Amino acid sequence: MAFDPAAALAKIKARDAHRRRRIVEGPQDVQVAVDGRSLVNFCSNDYLGLANHPAVREAFRRGVDRWGAGSGASHLVCGHAAAHHALEEELAEFTGRPRALLFSTGYMANLGVVSALAGRGDAVFEDRLNHASLLDGGLLSGARFQRYPHADARALEAALAESRAETRLVVTDGVFSMDGDLAPLPALARAARSGRAWLMVDDAHGLGVLGGEGRGTLEHFGLDETEVPVLVGTLGKALGTFGAFAAGSEDLIDYLIQRARTYVYTTALPPAVAEATRASLRLVREEPERRERLHRNVRRFRAGAESLGFELGDLIGPIQPIVIGANAEALEASRRLGERGFLVSAIRPPTVPEGTARLRITLSASHTDEQVDGLLEALAAAVPQEA
Known part of the structure; x- marks a missing residue:
């Protein structure tokens, strides 16, 4: 039928x-x-009121004048402009990571990162109230996919203890988009460490908003790259523009460049968007x-x-x-x-x-x-x- x-x-x-x-x-x-x-x-x-900020608009206009309206290709063909590269370096410095990697959307970032880091024979553990993009990434990865009760680090710890997978990835929102509460990141980091798992945090709604310098939920809790090896953030919320990024070690980002399908097989963001985001990132830091x-x-x-x-x-x-x-x-x-x-x-x-x-x-x-x-x-x- x-x-x-x-x-x-x-x-x-x-x-x-x-x-x-x-x-x-x-x-x-x-x-x-x-x-x-x-x-x-x-x-x-648009938490900080930057989507229509004069300085961000002007940076976008200048970006179009210099780079044109589109990027023309994927990052790995000929679409990776100097504006993209500069923004990646500034995002890495802002988040306290060695490198950052731009994605065209937050959904694509989460699908690409999760599916690159876990596959058949691996295990992915996610908060039941995670954003749809995180849940879809876990389901599409081919790994054994398991949800734990919302914000329940003890349940996660128990699930990790039962896992026999060689590679284990714990995935959570930093701030949950529909409930507004914070993930218990210190407890999740301890559970991931004791369970020999990597912890990935999507801080879409924390970056620019939380922490003394606006560096997000990880700054709020005082966590670093050792405790949270994989950080994802979006540019279309507090930063007021469009796109997303992943941040982490040199090796992590190089691996994602090779294996994150939503990065490899899609057209790069327009460079003018990167220029606008550089302006909004400066405003986050300076104001x-x-x-x-x-x-x-x-x-x-x-x-x-x-x-x-x-x-x-x-x-x-x-x-x-x-x-x-x-x-x-x-x-x-x-x-x-x-x-x-x-x-x-x-x-x-x-x-x-x-x-x-x-x-x-x-x-x-x-x-x-x-x-x-x-x-x-x-x-x-x-x-x-x-x-």
Whole structure:
């Protein structure tokens, strides 16, 4: 029987799980034009407000003038420009690693790194709530794939003790994208070390945000390359541009150049994007007040939300989800916020587990006190709490 997309779509819609794209009619910012309306944006990953920063835009323009619009080929053919190489060196220095390697997207970075480091006969251990790209990387690697309960280092340690695989890879998010909590990296590092495993951390939502110098979750916990040999980061969140990278030892990066299929067999990022990212990386390093404003906004939002009766958990970063439960109720809450001028997405399965549909609220350094307070007022009306 042939696949029937109409029937499959009908089932998705019946579960209130159908998703549609919003049309954004201007640059990414805390105030955006969407479908003809001006809304205050509380669902972007542009945590430091760099996606539309004048210096980043100007670097992009200069990059196009010098390098053109596209790279023309993969990195290993003739697409690896001096701009790419300079960014890799700066990312390596920023993360405290000998080398870094650019990938075209975060999804491609995770697929490529995991599948290059583990294969048939090996074992991959992943947090149950890891990002889809990490889970897919483990599944596609051909290794024995095992999930451990969320943030449970003891369960991981027990699973590693039972493994007979020669090569073992532990994979986790640094900051979980839908829950906002931090992985217990010190405990995971100890478990990996005792279980003779490598630890890989995708710090997509920590880099630029956490740590005294914005170096991410590893800086927050005081961990180095010995404890976390494989680091992945994205450029399209706090850095405000596009793409991703892996960072590690000289040998690790050279091996990924040889064996990471999503690096070898795809066109390189436009060099102008690399130039824009170099500018945003300088801003991360030279303007720590951006992180300070972001965390001030997080504290302001959390204090107000908790006074309204919302349970947010112990979350220190810009991702502050409010779990609603049913898909239809989360959609309705998002719609009500939109009526009041606030853009907050309803996140539903399969992105999150069944029964945990939520409003994924994200804060930015660019939000004003008035915008944060306005969102709190709108939440009180759109998602009333029982007395």
